[in-house]
Amino acid sequence: MGKKMLMLVTAVLMVLTTACSSHSNSENNLKNKQLVIGLPSDATTLLADTDVNSATDVQIRNIYDPLIKRDAKTGKFKPWLATNWRSINPNTWEFSLRKNVKFQNGVPFNAEAVKGSIDYILDKANKSAYLSRWASIKEVKVVDNYTVQVITSTPYPTFLHRIADDFLVMEPGYLKKVGLKKAANNPVGTGPYKLHTWKRNQYLRLVANNKYWAGKPKIKKVEFRYVPEFSSRLASFLNGEIDLFDNVPVDSVDQIKASSTGKVEQVKSARVDYLALNTFSNGPMKNQKVRQAINYAVDVPTLLKTQLNGYGVQITGPLAKNNQDYVPTNAYPYDPKKAVSLLNEAGYNPKKLTLTLDTPNGRYPMDKQVAQAIAAQLQKIGIKVNVHVNEWETHLSKIMQHRAGDMFLLGWGPSYEGQTTIQNLFTKSAPFSGFYDPEVESAINKALPLFNEQSRKTAFGKIEQMLVDKAAWVPLWQQENIYAVNKNLNFTPRTDETLQIFDMSWK
Amino acid sequence: MSEFVIKRFVQTIIVIFLALTGVFFLVRLSGDPTLLFLPPDAPKGQIEVFRHTLGFDRPMYVQYIDFISHAIHGDFGDSLVTKESALGMILSSFPATLQLALSAFVLSLVVAIPIGVFSAYKRDTLFDKLGVGLTVLGQAIPSFWLGLLFIYFFAVKLHWFPTGGRTTPISMVLPTVTLAIYSMARIVRFTRSKMLDVLKKDYIRTIRAAGVSTFEILTKYALKNALLPIITLIALDLGVLLEGAVITEIVFSWPGVGMQIMNALMDRDFPVVMAGIFLISLIYSVINFAADLLYSAVNPQIRLK
Numbered sequence: 069m070g071k072k073m074l075m076l077v078t079a080v081l082m083v084l085t086t087a088c089s090s091h092s093n094s095e096n097n098l099k100n101k102q103l104v105i106g107l108p109s110d111a112t113t114l115l116a117d118t119d120v121n122s123a124t125d126v127q128i129r130n131i132y133d134p135l136i137k138r139d140a141k142t143g144k145f146k147p148w149l150a151t152n153w154r155s156i157n158p159n160t161w162e163f164s165l166r167k168n169v170k171f172q173n174g175v176p177f178n179a180e181a182v183k184g185s186i187d188y189i190l191d192k193a194n195k196s197a198y199l200s201r202w203a204s205i206k207e208v209k210v211v212d213n214y215t216v217q218v219i220t221s222t223p224y225p226t227f228l229h230r231i232a233d234d235f236l237v238m239e240p241g242y243l244k245k246v247g248l249k250k251a252a253n254n255p256v257g258t259g260p261y262k263l264h265t266w267k268r269n270q271y272l273r274l275v276a277n278n279k280y281w282a283g284k285p286k287i288k289k290v291e292f293r294y295v296p297e298f299s300s301r302l303a304s305f306l307n308g309e310i311d312l313f314d315n316v317p318v319d320s321v322d323q324i325k326a327s328s329t330g331k332v333e334q335v336k337s338a339r340v341d342y343l344a345l346n347t348f349s350n351g352p353m354k355n356q357k358v359r360q361a362i363n364y365a366v367d368v369p370t371l372l373k374t375q376l377n378g379y380g381v382q383i384t385g386p387l388a389k390n391n392q393d394y395v396p397t398n399a400y401p402y403d404p405k406k407a408v409s410l411l412n413e414a415g416y417n418p419k420k421l422t423l424t425l426d427t428p429n430g431r432y433p434m435d436k437q438v439a440q441a442i443a444a445q446l447q448k449i450g451i452k453v454n455v456h457v458n459e460w461e462t463h464l465s466k467i468m469q470h471r472a473g474d475m476f477l478l479g480w481g482p483s484y485e486g487q488t489t490i491q492n493l494f495t496k497s498a499p500f501s502g503f504y505d506p507e508v509e510s511a512i513n514k515a516l517p518l519f520n521e522q523s524r525k526t527a528f529g530k531i532e533q534m535l536v537d538k539a540a541w542v543p544l545w546q547q548e549n550i551y552a553v554n555k556n557l558n559f560t561p562r563t564d565e566t567l568q569i570f571d572m573s574w575k
Numbered sequence: 576m577s578e579f580v581i582k583r584f585v586q587t588i589i590v591i592f593l594a595l596t597g598v599f600f601l602v603r604l605s606g607d608p609t610l611l612f613l614p615p616d617a618p619k620g621q622i623e624v625f626r627h628t629l630g631f632d633r634p635m636y637v638q639y640i641d642f643i644s645h646a647i648h649g650d651f652g653d654s655l656v657t658k659e660s661a662l663g664m665i666l667s668s669f670p671a672t673l674q675l676a677l678s679a680f681v682l683s684l685v686v687a688i689p690i691g692v693f694s695a696y697k698r699d700t701l702f703d704k705l706g707v708g709l710t711v712l713g714q715a716i717p718s719f720w721l722g723l724l725f726i727y728f729f730a731v732k733l734h735w736f737p738t739g740g741r742t743t744p745i746s747m748v749l750p751t752v753t754l755a756i757y758s759m760a761r762i763v764r765f766t767r768s769k770m771l772d773v774l775k776k777d778y779i780r781t782i783r784a785a786g787v788s789t790f791e792i793l794t795k796y797a798l799k800n801a802l803l804p805i806i807t808l809i810a811l812d813l814g815v816l817l818e819g820a821v822i823t824e825i826v827f828s829w830p831g832v833g834m835q836i837m838n839a840l841m842d843r844d845f846p847v848v849m850a851g852i853f854l855i856s857l858i859y860s861v862i863n864f865a866a867d868l869l870y871s872a873v874n875p876q877i878r879l880k
Contacts, residue, residue, distance in 0.1 A: 112656040200621035269830040303726045304738040492616040
């Protein structure tokens, strides 16, 4: 009897094995055509201008076009649906639009489409998360078919960055005709790819828009596949099921390099990671000497080498090196003796000092490990550090409600000009640096309305130096974004962290 | 009997109500999702405006009463993220979970019952020890780790199966096996002990003396008698399988209810979490109820009161 049963089980297994080997063959053939990109989560909607989640943005940017694009390497502006732009007065921006562009439903692209899409953001009923950034837009004026003016209630020198990073053009007539619910599942843009199918929590499949105004896309079929678990994502890549995924942890790089089908591509992002020294809590961080001491006691180059395996570039001030308002500043060298004497001067005995350090887990490269390594470095001069590891939303709300510990880890960006970082981090209403100083705030308020690029850079440069002198925080590094890439795919990683399939091709 | 059914029905409603109430307050303990939906540089005033449009600025008890009064009518609201019906989203991912749980259920039956029967027959032999030992090992290994191990060997190394997803029938194999192994041990041990009880009975000795073949004795006489209590246990196990499916779904990117709830939790998409908890507690209660009915069918001495 036992033999009969065993034979049955063996037979079932044999059928299964044969079935799956024939399956993997058919998939190999498909591979030549379809690009599969692995993402940890699904898009929340396929409407543009609605959700700030990067997983959504990365996908829909292939369906819709922006007015202004960024250069992949430098992040500089590139004309796209807008061929030209200028500031008419501090409250008015004018855009000249590209002609002979059509939406995927055949409707021509024009100034009304731009106005309709901005009005979509401004309409509270649409609950666009971008409204918070766009609230100072007063009016959008259609000058002629291919010229549009945006009028703001206050001067908005960095408006072009919002246009480049936030704004994608939808077809307002289509939205009105089918309604938002349907349009959220059936997007119509001017972009290089059209929707094929979207299975929530499984995949989004796109096909090339062969009538694309900038030329036919080289890759004809694309699938964004949702693989929430990192280890599963890595395994899918090593098995050749997905061709590309981002945010590869530094400790998995060697495994990808060693695989027969994969390579690693990397780019310095415009995102900075830092250790905030919280002056909002009533602890020792209110004292400048203590903040300086922490700067001397944290050995950033060693952290970079041991925790991030060198994937990153040390920063010394508040901005990344590829930020247009970046000026060079000097780093605090690693000098534990000086740190101890500064602490003593401030009236603290490091051996009796206990600090808390809040960190997210998995939000930034090796964040938790970096926090623990910082704690170990401070321990060397006697400071006891309690590391609190938080889930992301908890971490964020702790910081926003001024409930974070003496220090916390955070990243900011990608950001290409000074204001989005400096105004959002170092003014009184901004909680993200943990640092506030009225002198710095008044310098920021003077810099904000400046329209001339050079005078802005000078003004922001002064603030950057001021922040270093006051030891506002411990600047850590510019993140290195690491991608796992199929060897047969031509892919150049971009500093703005988007995935633009139009620029990719098979070898 | 009808009294029992009514009593259980009321109990089920209370269980679901308590589960929903507990989860309602638990998920809100760590804050609301407003911050996750907005860009981090959103000004404070705008955050409050957005919180107001989502209704999270109302006192907790008002939100609760609002939720319960809608939930009674089966309305769990729209997902905060996708703006689609929360219950609709959960129901649309339920077939995937059911498919996984049922196929794992069938697989564990097909494998575990023969092992259990044969282990009882070959009691204390090497087969017995190996069979029982291996299945217990299967239950002891966390399915999260086992799943990754399977992916590594059978997908990455041998290329037999895809690493995840639910695109082709073949992508079912690894998650099904992972999940099935989890419940096999219980079925093997239970089948074995029930079979041992039956095999000791006098009538087995009698039919053996009458010259009936071993195969026939085991299947036609012994297993038939041991089967009812086994089925009852297994029915209860279906609930455990649905539960285990959550972890398995995440490892294998299987788009079922578990993954849906997990994603919703990460996004603080409360309506979807609540709809998911509702469905799971409902199914769990129904399975338990069915198991109780089965018990009484197997053993009439258990009265349904």
